[in-house]
Amino acid sequence: MDPIDKQILFHLQNQARMSMTELGKCVNLSQPAVTERVKRMEEKGIIEQYRTIISNEKTGKHTTAYMLFRTSDCHAFLDFVQTSPHVIECHRISGEHNYLMKVITESNRSLEEFGNSCDKYGTYSILIVMSTPVEYKNPIFSLDDISSPDLL
Template identity: 75%
Template sequence: MDHVDKQILYYLQSQARISMTELGKCVGLSQPAVTERVRRMEEKGIIEEYRTMISPEKIGKRAAAYILFRTRECHAFLDFCRSSPDVIECHRISGEHNYLLKVMTESTRSLEEFGNQCDKYGTYTILIVMSSPIDTKLLIPSLEEASAIAELD
């Protein structure tokens, strides 16, 4: 993956609906050339999928929390997590707990109800998100950010 591929990824991760013509202009390539590079990165699995970011608040998901979970009933717990619309992420982790969940619900009351449903699977600690000063960062930095990072090294 060369510098141009990283530029392409930078633009796609921040605006996945950009046209290939516009993307080509941004990175200094023709539309067919940039389309071919994107196709190759898709085939190699570098680009896995394209997504739409939805505002949780606009669809009624006003309470977010991370839950540290300890269970001996891993299969049953994972089945529960897969079937729950409130579980946004589930990660197997090391240490005192086996799982880290990201959960989004309508309210802190419904978050409490979610916790009550979890009781039968093990023990947990709920960490309620108060704010997200850094919500999501891009994996590929802009050219300016990459240059600043390189100067620090």
């Protein structure tokens, strides 16, 4: 990955729907040249997918929580989690718990009901999100990273 690829990623992470013509202007390349670079990064798996970020509040999902979960039956638990519409992230972690889940529900009551449905899989702690001072940060590139030799 060269500095131009990093600039492309910087712009796409902030606006994935940007046209290739507009992206080319941002990085001083022609539309065909920037399209080829994006295609190459997609083929190499550098760009895995494009996503839409949906407002939970505006779609009736008012409660966000994290659950620290301990289970001895990981396969059954993971089958349950993968089919649950409330679980939007699940990570295997080290320490006294096996998993960390991010859960979004309509209300505290529906979060409690979800917790009750988890009882048969193990024990857990629920941490309800009070507010979100940092909603979302792009984890990979910033303007400072573009010029960093470590990412070349």
